[in-house]
Structures are given as C-alpha cells and as structure tokens.
Amino acid sequence: MKRTIGFIAALIFLTTAVPAQNYGQAATIPLWNNASAPHTNGITTPETETEPNRIGNTSEAVLYLFPAETSKATGQAVVICPGGGYSRLCMDKEGYQMARWFAANGITAAVLKYRMPNSHPEVPLEDAERAVRILAGLEAGATGFTADRVGIVGCSAGGHLAAMTSTMAATRPAFAILFYPVITGERGKCHKGSFDRLLGPGRTDSLTAYYSLQNRVTPRTPPTLLLLSDDDRSVPPVNSTAYYNALKENGIAASMHIYPAGGHGWGMRDDFACRAAWQQAVLEWLGSLR
Numbered sequence: 001m002k003r004t005i006g007f008i009a010a011l012i013f014l015t016t017a018v019p020a021q022n023y024g025q026a027a028t029i030p031l032w033n034n035a036s037a038p039h040t041n042g043i044t045t046p047e048t049e050t051e052p053n054r055i056g057n058t059s060e061a062v063l064y065l066f067p068a069e070t071s072k073a074t075g076q077a078v079v080i081c082p083g084g085g086y087s088r089l090c091m092d093k094e095g096y097q098m099a100r101w102f103a104a105n106g107i108t109a110a111v112l113k114y115r116m117p118n119s120h121p122e123v124p125l126e127d128a129e130r131a132v133r134i135l136a137g138l139e140a141g142a143t144g145f146t147a148d149r150v151g152i153v154g155c156s157a158g159g160h161l162a163a164m165t166s167t168m169a170a171t172r173p174a175f176a177i178l179f180y181p182v183i184t185g186e187r188g189k190c191h192k193g194s195f196d197r198l199l200g201p202g203r204t205d206s207l208t209a210y211y212s213l214q215n216r217v218t219p220r221t222p223p224t225l226l227l228l229s230d231d232d233r234s235v236p237p238v239n240s241t242a243y244y245n246a247l248k249e250n251g252i253a254a255s256m257h258i259y260p261a262g263g264h265g266w267g268m269r270d271d272f273a274c275r276a277a278w279q280q281a282v283l284e285w286l287g288s289l290r
Helices: 092-104 122-135 157-168 192-199 205-210 238-249 275-289
Strands: 027-033 048-051 054-056 060-066 076-081 088-090 108-113 149-155 176-179 224-229 254-259
Touching: 027 122, 060 092, 060 122, 076 092, 076 122, 076 157, 088 092, 092 108, 092 149, 108 122, 122 149, 122 157, 149 157, 157 176, 157 192, 192 205, 224 238, 224 275, 238 254, 254 275
Parallel strands: 076 108, 076 149, 149 176, 176 224, 224 254
Antiparallel strands: 027 060, 048 054, 054 088, 060 108
16 A cells, blocks of 8 residues: 655764774665555564674664765765565674775665565565665655765565566666675575565565566666675575576666685675675776776
C-alpha cells in the first residue's frame, strides 16, 4: 500500500569531527522508515545485533557517509549495499571498511543500511534507489558530498540489490560493482535463503523469474564489474556468469574477475589472498569510466 512520504532526509553531522586522513564517517543521513517510506516491510520489532556489526530485522533505512580524500577525488561516488542473505547486514567488512577504502582512493562512499525485504522485494529497492538519488543531488540530504557519477556496490545479497537497482529502478546508478552477487533464483543455481526471504518461501516460478536479474538486463543497465571466487559454494559462480552474459548480449560494457580460491563473503578480509588484486582491478576499472 502506498504511503504519503512526509519525511525529508536530514543531514546530521557527527558531533566529533573526524580527521580527513582517517577517511572516517562524516555524516549520518536518515532516509525513511516503514511509516514514512512508500512501502513497509511489515517488521514492527526492534533491530537485532547478535554479534558486532551484524544487524538484522531492519525497518529503517540510513546512509553512513565517508567523503573522498580531497587530494585524490575522482568525482565518483558509490552507494554500498552490504550482504547478509536478506536476513541481516554485514556492516563492517562489506560496509564501513569498504567505504573507508573507497574514500582513501578518492571515491566518496555511503554505506546503506537498508530495510530487510521480509517478502516485500520493493522495499530494499526503494531504499537503494533513494540513496543513489540523494548522493547524486537529485534529492536533499547530502549537500557538500554529492557527485556527478554515482555508482552502486553490493556484496552477495547486497549484490542482488545493487543489480536490482541497476535493472529495475527508475533512477539507475552510473555504474555497478558486484562482489560474488546473488543474481538468479533458478533451482540448483540460486542462494535459496536469499530468494526465500526476498519473495517468501511460497514464491511462484514467475515471480522468481522476474527477480532473477539476468532476465532484467536491458540496454539501460549501467556498466558493471563483477568479482567472485571460483570455489564459492554459497552463491554459485553461475550467478555472475549469467549476469555477465546478459550484459554482453545487451551491449553493456562489463568486466569480470574470477579468482581461483576464496569462497564466499571475503569483502575486505585481510586473509583473502587476492585482496590486492581485486582492489587494483576496481581502481583500474573505475579509472576507465572517467
């Protein structure tokens, strides 16, 4: 049910200034909650945090903004969608730590705490689209931090959200970077838990196909970089390869890096052997877009 939006995003600066050289968070930007957003996910109980930086049961969308290092600023910005199987959010290694790395390399980053779908797929999508619009200066809330080219980054289920924003939103990001993304709901290829929580365990085949994003790519889909491990047993690599093939069939500039080992969910982990390789690949690819 549509709701009247009576909430204007406010920019709230932290009371303690963070030195620029630390590439720290500079602002917290509330987007909306279930009462003020166009749709509700139906969650009425408090958020959970069963372990540090693993947040579940979210019903309020918030952006945490990390400005680019001024001397390296590229004019690019990214909205980062952490993963967590659409049941919780990995806010550190797929959120804040990644944002600091982007900021240190001249790209303003905003980590999105998005609302869990809880069988309402339109809910995280409208959160991500509004985050892109705010960071692009199309809506109020991020004055002084906006960018001309705003992309979206997502890990795992957050990669599904980033790809969903790239293919289904009215306002599309300028580019997308997808880390080991959930893409398809096809049997034998999907991360079943993510799709069950996105659409409900009784999801129909037609609804599953609709949100299998290799089916939603069009010439309007932005350039995309995919990064994953060949030995990922949580989200099969065919998710990324199917999306890459769909991008190429539609004439979209795309690149894909498949690392031999690392499994799933490595994000900013220090022990991922290809960490330096993926970081170089991301910066080179972003440079090619400028």
